[in-house]
Amino acid sequence: MARLIQNLESVQYDGTNGAFICGTWLAVTLISDDGETLVWATPEYDGVAHVGDYVIRNGDKDVWGRTVTAEQYAQEFFELP
Template identity: 45%
Template sequence: MAFIVPRIESVQYDGTNGQFIANTFLADTVVVSDDGTTLVLDLQAYPYESVDRYTVRQGEWVIGHAWNGERYRFYSRTPDADYRSQYAELPTSP
């Protein structure tokens, strides 16, 4: 029997990487605004979401889950303290 975990990855919003999060890390996501302390993402391309926009504050983590082998879909945003207490980072695979 194999031990498996869902493929999710994270990136911390540092105030300078909003475009990277929307355009490279996540799929089908648009930056509505990014003032260096608050990032607003539009997820209208996600038909299953009940909320179209998410606000991410500097220091929070954006968590994405794998979607059909493509870039990640938005999964959640998590404050740093919650991220550190609820998630364990695995070593990267070769």
């Protein structure tokens, strides 16, 4: 039996890296970033992250931008080196 790992990447929103997350990492439209809440848009959906939240994307660089809290992240994911 094979064990599979889905190829995902994550970055934590810290209140200062919203432009990087939207412009470089996700390549989506930045709507607002007040240092507490980050809001972005794609043609399909709007995304929101609060300070401490993680933004997750497919490792093949597809725009996805799922957001989870730090607690959800710790429960659902295991980081590989």
